[in-house]
Amino acid sequence: MNRTVLVVDDEPTISDALAARLRGEGFGVVTAHDGPSAVEVCAREKPDVVVLDVMLPGFDGLEVCRRIQADRAIPVLMLTAKSDETDMLVGLGVGADDYLSKPFSMREVVARVHALLRRAERTTAASTATAAMTLGPLRIDHDARRVSGPDGEIHLTRTEFDILAFLSARPGAAVARDTLLAELWGWEDSASSRTVDSHVKALRRKLGGTLIRTVHGVGYALETPR
Structure with missing residues (x-):
């Protein structure tokens, strides 16, 4: 085609x-x-x-x-x-x-x-058996591709949602930038890791700075609020 x-x-x-x-x-x-x-x-x-x-x-x-x-x-x-x-x-x-x-x-x-x-x-690599999940004050609806917080829906771009969904399927686990690039963008090298970093910065501005933790020398991990 x-x-x-x-x-x-x-x-x-x-x-x-x-x-x-x-x-x-x-x-x-x-x-x-x-x-x-x-x-x-x-x-x-x-x-x-x-x-x-x-x-x-x-x-x-x-x-x-x-x-x-x-x-x-x-x-x-x-x-x-x-x-x-x-x-x-x-x-x-x-x-x-x-x-x-x-x-x-x-x-x-x-x-x-x-x-x-x-x-x-490709279908999103973050699809899970659970259509919706809760992380602290956030509710992530994978089927509807929506995220809501205490003040209502939080608008995320497609890429921001894909990163959040991928990390939320592996709560607490460190995910390498190379893995995100390969799974979400289809790239086989890390030449454009700044793209991942920029999207994560945008996510932090919308969701708060503590939800996504930087794993130095590796990538990122989603914190699981207690």
């Missing part, structure tokens, strides 16, 4: 190069060059994955991501010229699954797109 990638970048040189490389890999490719047209093309073409630059005319890639994720869940790889971690966290917080900083290699973009598609096709 031919998968379609939407490439959104206002620099024609980058957009054309990405489109050519992805077509060479067997993907169907559609393009957009500003925020409003990206949202329009995404709604019309229903791509399987979006490669999205942050800096766009009209409105930026963060707003594009927010709008397309509100319509339907879709894997998004964000491209950014910014190295500031706050910008990365904002991108992940509005629903991006991964990011690459410019300059990047075309090979890396293709590898990330393949990984995001594999992940989208």
